[in-house]
Amino acid sequence: xxxxxxxxxxxxxxxxxxxxxxxxxxxxxxxxxxxxxxxxxxxxxxxxxxxxxxxxxxxxxxxxxxxxxxxxxxxxxxxxxxxxxxxxxxxxxxxxxxxxxxxxxxxxxxxxxxxxxxxxxxxxxxxxxxxxxxxxxxxxxxxxxxxxxxxxxxxxxxxxxxxxxxxxxxxxxxxxxxxxxxxxxxxxxxxxxxxxxxxxxxxxxxxxxxxxxxxxxxxxxxxxxxxxxxxxxxxxxxxxxxxxxxxxxxxxxxxxxxxxxxxxxxxxxxxxxxxxxxxxxxxxxxxxxxxxxxxxxxxxxxxxxxxxxxxxxxxx
Numbered sequence: 504x505x506x507x508x509x510x511x512x513x514x515x516x517x518x519x520x521x522x523x524x525x526x527x528x529x530x531x532x533x534x535x536x537x538x539x540x541x542x543x544x545x546x547x548x549x550x551x552x553x554x555x556x557x558x559x560x561x562x563x564x565x566x567x568x569x570x571x572x573x574x575x576x577x578x579x580x581x582x583x584x585x586x587x588x589x590x591x592x593x594x595x596x597x598x599x600x601x602x603x604x605x606x607x608x609x610x611x612x613x614x615x616x617x618x619x620x621x622x623x624x625x626x627x628x629x630x631x632x633x634x635x636x637x638x639x640x641x642x643x644x645x646x647x648x649x650x651x652x653x654x655x656x657x658x659x660x661x662x663x664x665x666x667x668x669x670x671x672x673x674x675x676x677x678x679x680x681x682x683x684x685x686x687x688x689x690x691x692x693x694x695x696x697x698x699x700x701x702x703x704x705x706x707x708x709x710x711x712x713x714x715x716x717x718x719x720x721x722x723x724x725x726x727x728x729x730x731x732x733x734x735x736x737x738x739x740x741x742x743x744x745x746x747x748x749x750x751x752x753x754x755x756x757x758x759x760x761x762x763x764x765x766x767x768x769x770x771x772x773x774x775x776x777x778x779x780x781x782x783x784x785x786x787x788x789x790x791x792x793x794x795x796x797x798x799x800x801x802x803x804x805x806x807x808x809x810x811x812x813x814x815x816x817x818x819x
Contacts, residue, residue: 504546506530506566507721508613510598511573515680516619516672516713520571521547523714532563534574554598561609569721572618572657574598578646583772592649599656606663615666617720618657622673622706622733624650627779634737634784637671637729646776654729666727668720670713673733673783677710678807686747695748695758698766701741703780706733709797709806719793730788735798737782746800750808 507524511517512533521531525546534552542549550563554574576594581587599618606613623646625635641651654669661667676683689696708716713732720726738746748756766774797803 504528504530505568506532507569507571508532508534508550508563508567509571509573510534510552510602511575511619514573514577515677516675516710517573519677519679519710520573520714520717523711524718527718532566534559534563552601554594554601557597557601557604559601559605561605564605564609564611564613567611567613570602570613570616571717571721572599572602572616575619575653578621578623579770579773579776582770583645588645588649592652595649595653596656599653603657603659603663606660606665613665615668615721615724616657616660617668617670617717618654620650620654620669620671620729621646622671622731622781622783623647623776624654624671625781625783628704628782634782635731636784637731637787644775645772661727666724668726669729670716670720670732671729671783672713673706673708673731673737675710675713676707676803676807679710682707683747683807686744687751690744690748690751690756693752693756695744695756697741697744697758697760699740699761699763699778701739701744701760703740703778704737704782705740705743706731706737706781706783707743707800707803708732708734709795709803711806712795712797715796716788716793719788719791723791726791730791731783731785732788733783733785734795734800734803735785735789736800738800740777743800746804747808750804 507529509517509531512521513535524531530546532548532550535549538549550560552559576591578591624641625639626642641647657667674682716732
């Protein structure tokens with residue numbers, strides 16, 4: 504039984520990924536600031552680390568065959584004050600620094616690190632029919648610069664003879680939180696809230712395909728460098744919203760465009776990201792042999808919505 508050490512294992516992706524890896528026969532150790540009181544799975548362990556103090560449980564590091572690095576403060580969790588933007592950046596770069604320095608200074612048998620990144624690396628679409636690839640430079644924006652620093656901070660592990668792979672993740676669709684939960688909130692009240700004009704492209708991925716891609720990157724030694732973790736069929740915000748509304752409420756909803764000025768009032772500078780159109784290609788990971796369980800938005804929403812009781816017409 505091989506062991507995978509996960510940072511950020513208590514977040515949306517981390518929880519789903521830990522469960523998925525356990526189902527595939529891996530042992531998982533989650534690095535955390537507070538160990539849970541109860542844990543009934545002997546294949547799942549928790550170990551302490553403290554990014555600010557640059558310390559971690561070295562026994563956990565010694566036990567690891569692979570590392571999956573997900574740690575980082577939520578990008579849309581809070582307003583982008585200068586203090587929180589610094590936290591977003593340093594939570595990623597300083598955690599990478601701790602991993603790299605710990606590997607450099609201590610005996611270990613880690614073969615590969617798969618680190619999370621994000622399609623925030625890219626800017627807005629600049630021409631119709633264009634899709635960003637891994638060869639495109641980081642955008643000169645807060646998220647673009649943050650993603651570049653994020654990826655750069657884990658790259659020194661390669662000098663230690665460790666294979667490094669980075670997954671630039673798109674909008675993750677999951678029933679357990681994240682973007683889909685925000686889309687669902689107004690729909691549950693009968694309103695399909697289309698953001699702005701709704702024409703902005705959303706490059707998304709189903710949570711299960713994302714978990715499968717992380718494991719694919721672990722198990723395939725040929726994978727190194729950056730890969731876009733998005734589905735093959737990006738959609739507009741309007742298409743995603745209306746298809747979700749139809750799945751949840753059949754015909755019993757009202758589509759409403761949420762004006763840009765309201766989004767700016769509610770979200771501040773974060774509104775740039777929900778209004779930005781970013782078309783991202785997954786050709787590189789497909790060329791490496793990865794296949795999708797949910798390549799289309801219809802397939803993804805069908806699977807996600809059938810797991811939950813649909814919202815029905817209250818008069819029926």
